[in-house]
Amino acid sequence: MEVIPPAVCGEEEAVGAIPSAVCGEEEAVGAIPPTVCGEEEAVGAIPRSVRGGGGSGAIPHSVAGEEAVGPLQWVPVRRRQWGPFPPQCAGRRRQWGHSLCSGGGARSVGGGGAIPTVCEEEEAGPFPSVCGEEEAVGPVPPSVCGRRRQWGHSLCSVRGGGGSGARSPLSVRGGGGSGARSPLSVRKEEAVGPFPLQCAGRRKQEAACPSSSRFRSCFRDSAPRLWEAPVQELRKLRENQAGPWSSEAWDSEGMKLSSTLGHRPPPPGLPASSPCPWLPPRATLSRSPTPAPRRLLGGGERRPEAEAMPAGGGRWGSFWEQRTRQLQSQVRAKEDKIAELETENAVLLLKLAEYKGKIEKSRSDATRISTLYNKQQRLQRNTRSALSQLDRVIQKLNQDIQAFHSSSRALLRDYQDEYQDRVSAIVTAVQRTRQSAETLLACQAKVVHLEQALQDVSARHQLERQRRKALHNSLVELRGNIRVHCRIRPLLPFDSESDDPVLQSSSISREVAHAVDDETVLVKCDRPGHPLINKTYHFERVYGPAESQSAVFGDVCPLLTSLLDGYNVCVMAYGQTGSGKSYTMLGPHSDDGPVLPLDPQSDLGIIPRAAEELFRLISENPSRSPKVEVSIVEVYNNDIFDLLAKDTVAAVSGVKREVMTAKDGRTEVALLASEAVGSASKLMELVRGSLQLRAKHPTLVHADSSRSHLIITVTLTTAACSDSTADQACSATLPREQTEAGRAGRSRRTSQGASAPQPVSGDPAGRAEQVQARLQLVDLAGSECIGVSGVTGSALRETACINRSLAALADVLGALSEHRSHIPYRNSRLTHLLQDCLGGDAKLLVILCISPSQRHLAQTLQGLGFGIRARQVQRGPARKRPPSSQMEGKRRPD
């Protein structure tokens, strides 16, 4: 912005004629000339930051002060138009100013700014001298030189040689090289061209600058405000100079303006006495006698030419011409400066865009950073909360760990204590175990020794037992004793059903009979109100409740061998009702009766087993082929019924028969039906048929009680053999003891003159000698107590007959045991029928069946007494049956 100094204005008025160029500038004071507007726009467009930067070293000191003051003053605004000045240029300006103001000495430097003001340049006077000084000063700054060159006829044209290598500030900044120019600087130079007039070039630059219109509008807004202070000051000066200038006022105003603009030495050609270098010396001024009132020139007004120029020329004319040229060159310099500033402004705009882009980028970065920061904050909050939770968890874990450690230590201590205790206990136990092991080894040695000794003793005991048995059997054979085996049946359900209520309520055991061993029976006589009495009974064999049918038959089997050897054999089951007689002789009750063949696990009794064994033995020696005949009778109510015979008249089975004594002394049933059988099954078939006819009646004790004595007689008729042959045959079949006993018996009987005839080798009539042996299997009816069995009527009579017949049997055994002269066989048809077995030479085996139940104790004791009595019978040794021819001549009377 160009402002006309007041000094100049006053001077113009004093002169009376103001050069046109100056007038144009004066007009610009009121109305902004286009050129000035362009500069103002450039000023207004300069960013504040850039302006601030321009003051660093390159801008005179007044810039900073005025910026701080507020409204821009005219001088600082001009200085600010220089914009950012390179430091090196600042130094050159300083030199330049020094050269320009060489007459003033240090005044240019003392102005505080490195750049000489336009006023100083205006006051520089004729430039040839300046140019000479400038050349002498040194290289002109490229930017300055470049601009000077463009102006051509300006003072820079004078120093054109020196500026040949100069560049505009942009070119210097862009490349700095001598030939290289930035496109921007080139455009500017081309646009400006030879500087004809400042406005033309500026207008072109404005057109080239896209923001010039915006700058202009901005300037219009800010120009009045910017100009207000200088214009006011100028008006004040002119008003003050309305009258003739006094020397004091002149000096005062000059000094004031000089101090305002900066204290600089006056330009060459001006007297040093002038207080203001802008004003001519007071003495050289001529005042009009009637000074015209001072006024400011408005825009568009033109000072009359007569007033503009001094009338006479002369020194003032040359001054004004020089002044006009100076101002024109100054205007051109300003125009050039404006272009430069616009260029710089464009550059700054580019920078501004760049900075805006950076700012946008920075904003986006800041936004992103802010987002990240927020995320980080949230993450930190989450992390803090998580850390706090984790911290609490860690604290809890630490507490748990401490508790665990404490408990672990306690447990460890307990474990160690327990471990020590256990170890000590184990050590003690090991020591004891070692001692025990040693003791055990010693004991084991002893046990081995004792076991060997026991085995020896057992072997000796078994041997002795066998010997004793053999001796006992020999004794039995020699004495002719009746063998008595006792069998104790198990307790059965019906035993408890009919128990006495008194017994049921008491703690007395219901089982009173026990098999102590295989030869001893123990009976505990424990009755309420009576002392306990234990009675033992010894028999040849005692079977406990658990012993099977096969075990019982095992002791019967040797008698079958004796049967085949010609001995009469009788197996009789004796006992109370329900004691197991029929079970022992026949087997479990069934409607079909015992059925062969035998199952090894079968419960069949002695009769079916004996039948099968008999035919098995016969089959083993087929050379002898004995004839087997079977007869079956029952003694029912003291009558003998032939169960194999059938009364054709009465058409009933079971014919009553009578017992008779044969010529050989044997008792026989007259007209007894007998059937030859060739097999065990045939034999058992007859047995089953007979059992269908056998009298049975249920009682309170036994639901299937037999009411008769069943006698099955199996007669074996075998061809007789000589003694030697018979002995050989007998020795082959009989047990050794029996053979020996038989020999002993025969020898004894023979020596004693026994009536039994000896078998002969032949029959004088030429008939073949035959030997008969009988096997009688007797299932006696059970003795019973009438009060217990609860029978009445015919059953009562049956019971009475049964009891009487059994009593007769017991009497016979008693008589035999007591060796009475009279044996009452005929007191009962049963004893009469069994006379040969009881008192003869038959091998008699009585199987005494007893019940273990407390309820049957009396009958058990009675049965055991019968067995003991039977054992006491000494009938002499058993004998083989002689041949029939010998038997005919020997009849023994009853």
Ligand SMILES: Nc1ncnc2c1ncn2[C@@H]1O[C@H](COP(=O)(O)OP(=O)(O)OP(=O)(O)O)[C@@H](O)[C@H]1O
């Ligand atoms: N040793 C035993 N093992 C299993 N049951 C047996 C035994 N002895 C007998 N019994 C059973 O006892 C019951 C009576 O037996 P059994 O018919 O043989 O008596 P009993 O002496 O013949 O009687 P009665 O003289 O009245 O005919 C039968 O049901 C029988 O099965």
